[in-house]
Amino acid sequence: MVITATRTIQKDEEITIAYTELLAKARDRRLDLVPFGFICKCEACDGSESTMHDAHRLAILHILDQLDDYDRGKGDMEDPKVALGLAAAMVHLLKATGIMGIHLDEAYSRCADHASELGDEELHEKFMHRVNND
Numbered sequence: 001m002v003i004t005a006t007r008t009i010q011k012d013e014e015i016t017i018a019y020t021e022l023l024a025k026a027r028d029r030r031l032d033l034v035p036f037g038f039i040c041k042c043e044a045c046d047g048s049e050s051t052m053h054d055a056h057r058l059a060i061l062h063i064l065d066q067l068d069d070y071d072r073g074k075g076d077m078e079d080p081k082v083a084l085g086l087a088a089a090m091v092h093l094l095k096a097t098g099i100m101g102i103h104l105d106e107a108y109s110r111c112a113d114h115a116s117e118l119g120d121e122e123l124h125e126k127f128m129h130r131v132n133n134d
């Protein structure tokens with residue numbers, strides 16, 4: 001097996017692999033791990049702040065639903081500034097929960113899309129630079 005990093009890895013930085021959907025609730029992640037034969041004891045799954053981690057994940061999923069509706073022209077949200085604010089909030093929540101990788105890249109990509117919609121190409125480039133680098 002060959003694993004390729006999509007960003008710079010710092011010396012002594014812990015490298016982790018997700019065995020389950022990171023945005024799922026702790027209870028559901030625990031069930032997903034049964035076939036692997038172990039119980040995750042990380043802070044998000046088993047720590048004193050697992051309830052907060054679940055709340056952040058729920059908020060992220062809610063933001064994703066809102067942004068998907070916005071992209072499809074559904075729902076109440078019509079202002080690209082609001083969409084950009086929600087995408088930026090998603091970045092913040094992902095970082096607060098320690099979720100990186102494809103979810104964070106998607107959040108930055110969405111920020112870049114909404115910056116473009118607002119005609120701010122400089123901001124678009126800033127967000128695109130973060131994709132695969134943060």
Ligand SMILES: [Zn+2]
Pocket residue numbers: 040041042043044045046
């Ligand atoms: Zn865990």
